[in-house]
Amino acid sequence: MKASHLSDxxxxxxxxxxxxxxxxxITHLQTCDHCRNRAKTYELIEASLQNEPAPAFDFDxxxxxxxxLPTQEEKFSIIEVLAYSAGFVGLGALSIVIYFFGRDLLVxxxxxxxxxxxxxxxxxxxxxxxxxxxxxxxxxxxxxMLDFS
Amino acid sequence: MNTENINSLxxxxxxxxxxxxxxxxxxxxxxxxFTILRNVLAYRLKNKIIDKGLPESQVRAILQxxxxxxxxxxxxxxxxxxxxxxFIVKLSQPLGIHSFAIMAVSISISFLSYxxxxxxxxx
Numbered sequence: 671m672k673a674s675h676l677s678d679x680x681x682x683x684x685x686x687x688x689x690x691x692x693x694x695x696i697t698h699l700q701t702c703d704h705c706r707n708r709a710k711t712y713e714l715i716e717a718s719l720q721n722e723p724a725p726a727f728d729f730d731x732x733x734x735x736x737x738x739l740p741t742q743e744e745k746f747s748i749i750e751v752l753a754y755s756a757g758f759v760g761l762g763a764l765s766i767v768i769y770f771f772g773r774d775l776l777v778x779x780x781x782x783x784x785x786x787x788x789x790x791x792x793x794x795x796x797x798x799x800x801x802x803x804x805x806x807x808x809x810x811x812x813x814x815m816l817d818f819s
Numbered sequence: 820m821n822t823e824n825i826n827s828l829x830x831x832x833x834x835x836x837x838x839x840x841x842x843x844x845x846x847x848x849x850x851x852x853f854t855i856l857r858n859v860l861a862y863r864l865k866n867k868i869i870d871k872g873l874p875e876s877q878v879r880a881i882l883q884x885x886x887x888x889x890x891x892x893x894x895x896x897x898x899x900x901x902x903x904x905x906f907i908v909k910l911s912q913p914l915g916i917h918s919f920a921i922m923a924v925s926i927s928i929s930f931l932s933y934x935x936x937x938x939x940x941x942x
Contacts, residue, residue: 782838805856805857
């Protein structure tokens with residue numbers, strides 16, 4: 671049995687974790703009114719704390735947090751679906767025109783010499799291929815800038 | 820008045836009209852392909868920028884087009900070169916391999932002149 675009064679830590683251990691408490695502390699509390707009163711005070715504090723309502727915010731925290739969370743984007747937006755649909759409709763229309771009027775369109779190329787057609791293709795290619803290459807180079811340069819940043 | 824216009828139109832060689840339509844179709848197809856390429860690459864680039872989550876200043880620096888103010892000069896140079904080339908081809912008819920050479924040289928000179936103009940402007 672302890673001769674001196676118990677410390678706050680020993681009393682708290684008795685009140686909140688009696689199973690882990692040393693036998694000497696228990697024996698002291700059975701004989702010492704002062705320490706028993708202190709232990710009862712701790713028990714009252716614990717009981718009043720348990721009766722306290724759980725702390726809560728006066729606003730809907732869950733709703734606020736949910737609004738701030740990034741939402742997963744839809745796999746296909748409406749604009750993309752419309753764009754793809756328009757593309758397919760266009761391709762379909764082009765296919766129909768080629769299927770029904772293809773022979774008539776070929777007449778357009780008849781009577782024009784092959785070398786003139788090759789010339790036109792060559793000129794248009796010589797203009798547009800460097801432009802495509804320039805766009806691709808610009809894209810590569812920006813990707814490199816992105817990788818370094 | 821209308822009769823005169825119809826008569827003047829009927830005097831145009833049908834082959835010239837055919838060639839005009841062929842040129843129009845080919846340019847339309849090439850411009851379509853060029854626009855698709857440009858938009859697809861821009862889309863991929865912007866997606867990558869969003870994935871990286873870069874600050875606005877860096878995004879502006881990456882997306883700014885340095886030569887966008889000279890695009891008119893570029894097309895002026897290209898069309899001038901093409902026009903001069905076609906004029907020389909017209910003078911050196913009939914069409915042959917030399918015509919392709921003339922067009923290649925004139926278009927390359929137009930690109931070179933545009934490049935030199937850009938260099939002069941940027942330095």
